[in-house]
Amino acid sequence: MRRVDMPRFADNDGVQIAFEDLGGAGGDPLLLVMGLGTSRFWWPDGLVNELVHHGFHVVAYDHRDAGQSTHLPDRRVGPPIAALLRREPPAYSAEDLADDAITVLDTLGWERAHLFGHSMGGLVAQRIAIRHPQRVHTLTTSSAVPSDAKGLSVLRYLRLAPLVRFARLHHPQTPQGNMALALAVARILAAPGQHIDEYDVREFVDKEAAHQVASFRDQKAQSRQIGAKWHGGPLARITAPTLVLHGERDPLLRVSAARDLAAAVPGAHLRTLPGVGHFLIGDVWATYADELRALADRVDDQPSTVYED
Secondary structure, eight states, X not given: OOOOOOOEEEXXXXXXXXXXXXXXXXXXXXXXXXXXXXXXXXXXXXHHHHHHHTTEEEEEEOOTTSTTSOOOOOOOOXXXXXXXXXXSOOSSOHHHHHHHHHHHHHHHTOSOEEXXXXXXXXXXXXXXXXXXXXXXXXXXXXXXXXXXXOGGGGGGGBOHHHHHHHHTXXXXXXXXXXHHHHHHHHHHHSOTTOOOOGGGTHHHXXXXXXXXXXXXXXXXXXXXXXXXXXXXXXXXXXXXXXXXXXXXXXXXXXXXXXXHHHHHSTTOEEEEETTOOSSOOGGGHHHHHHHHHHHHHHHHTSOOOOOOO
């Protein structure tokens, strides 16, 4: 199944958001929301193909400050973990990140969509569902912290050892260096003992190189993303049917993040996966697609909900 590689752009008040139709036209609309410092190219082809095979029309986009979307001017925000805790005014708000996704839906002509967010993308997806409930059919998060956690409270979900390992990564800005860096990042995010080789990251690195981007290198952009402050409502306001996925051997985020997220969203379903880490390895693709299809089918079987502004 061939993926289309022609980006389009949506405009959110002068910020250009790159997005890509990955196939499945005529299926249920599904918007993929990727994590911190990575582009839409980090969604594995195999996972996308599974989602298309399960009846979804799949679109992925780049957050602002990632991939081919607008990168904001540099400002002194420090490393990502410092930006999370810093009180200075951020480069933009978490509401802006949520609204970028809605701009993509508007440009596509999609009145509503299913959302699937991974890592920080799962956090953004939660906030889209809070801020724009009428635009969200279902919400699925994978390896995400709950939106209600802010500032220092986020740290209770993070494992510090991977953060130290990330800080020690230094590779030259060459094709070989980019491959080595992506491989090192993937190995840090994989479940302990899980084998990761160049095959698992080559498609991401090659696609970013072809489009002259390397989002996973830009720590300043990552700091601006993670430093975006949320002023919206709590998770209890989410009305979309919600599925929370989390690997039980996630080396970056504790399973308690998923448990607290599922407990805070009314009616949310939690599924933890034994042996699974933070990296979207091929072992989970079919399972994740099955879970998203089952969630969408449950919504299709329910009476429509009428939203009022």
